[in-house]
Amino acid sequence: GQQLNQSPQSMFIQEGEDVSMNCTSSSIFNTWLWYKQDPGEGPVLLIALYKAGELTSNGRLTAQFGITRKDSFLNISASIPSDVGIYFCAGQLWNNNDMRFGAGTRLTVKP
Amino acid sequence: KAGVTQTPRYLIKTRGQQVTLSCSPISGHRSVSWYQQTPGQGLQFLFEYFSETQRNKGNFPGRFSGRQFSNSRSEMNVSTLELGDSALYLCASSSLGETQYFGPGTRLLVL
Numbered sequence: 001g002q003q004l005n006q007s008p009q010s011m012f013i014q015e016g017e018d019v020s021m022n023c024t025s026s027s028i029f030n031t032w033l034w035y036k037q038d039p040g041e042g043p044v045l046l047i048a049l050y051k052a053g054e055l056t057s058n059g060r061l062t063a064q065f066g067i068t069r070k071d072s073f074l075n076i077s078a079s080i081p082s083d084v085g086i087y088f089c090a091g092q093l094w095n096n097n098d099m100r101f102g103a104g105t106r107l108t109v110k111p
Numbered sequence: 112k113a114g115v116t117q118t119p120r121y122l123i124k125t126r127g128q129q130v131t132l133s134c135s136p137i138s139g140h141r142s143v144s145w146y147q148q149t150p151g152q153g154l155q156f157l158f159e160y161f162s163e164t165q166r167n168k169g170n171f172p173g174r175f176s177g178r179q180f181s182n183s184r185s186e187m188n189v190s191t192l193e194l195g196d197s198a199l200y201l202c203a204s205s206s207l208g209e210t211q212y213f214g215p216g217t218r219l220l221v222l
Contacts, residue, residue: 033210042115042201042213043154088154094208097144098167101154 003027006089006102013079014110021087021105022073029091032065032072033099037086046087047074079109113138115204115214123220129190132217136183136204142166143185144211145177148199157200160185161207189219197221 006023013019023032031050035043047058049065049072056063062075072091076083089102116135124130136143144167145157156169160179179185183204189196199218203211 031210035213040215040218042117042203042216045210045212048210090154092211097142097159097203097205097208097211098156098169099144099146099154099211100156103153 003100004089004091004102006105008105009103010106010108012108012110015079015081017079019076019079019083019107020073021089022071023089023091023102024071025091025100026070027091027100028069029100030069030094031092032063033090033092034061034063034072034074035088035090037088037104039085043088076107079107081109081111083107084109115202115212117200117202117214117217119217120215121218121220123222124192125222126192126194128192129188130192130219132187132200132202132219134185134187134202134204134214136185136202137212140204140206140212141183142205142207142209142211143179143183144203144205145185145187146201146203147171148201148216149197154201157187192221194221 034046037043047063054065060077086104090099092099142161144159159167163179174190177187199216201216203213205211
């Protein structure tokens with residue numbers, strides 16, 4: 001089962017609002033990743049983080065790799081309707097493709 | 112570059128049957144990992160293949176097996192299907208130890 005605690009489980013926001021979600025783990029990971037999954041599709045990589053403390057942006061998305069290497073957050077600014085979906089965090093060790101996933105955050109954006 | 116492809120996209124089987132799912136990785140990727148996604152357990156790692164060898168294995172029964180061919184394409188087999196095997200099966204490809212990219216998945220329904 002999952003070893004990552006992802007919160008919140010779901011969010012209902014208005015279009016234009018900012019969103020923040022986070023993931024914590026009892027284990028250290030070398031890489032943190034954030035994926036988005038639309039219904040019936042596979043997860044799509046949004047942001048990958050490789051160093052503790054790293055802050056990375058991808059358009060309206062910003063993610064950070066926690067200093068302790070046990071947590072990460074994802075922010076979405078100025079949300080739009082197409083941001084709707086389930087967002088997953090994932091932790092990975094170097095040279096090990098056994099990724100561990102959070103349970104996901106289901107995001108609903110009201111126009 | 113073409114993404115990860117999985118076939119078939121949808122499959123209906125009955126209990127006791129077996130099933131084989133196929134995954135073609137992104138060109139140049141030699142590592143293929145398989146995951147099972149269910150509403151109750153979320154995304155769980157099944158196994159990873161690299162250069163035709165299984166490198167890592169998750170906590171699944173022996174009914175779940177896989178293999179990889181010399182062209183890096185991979186197949187996953189589930190024998191003696193159970194109702195609880197109904198899930199979205201995702202394949203992800205990567206260069207060794209690098210970020211994984213997912214395919215669209217095969218949705219398996221066991222009746």
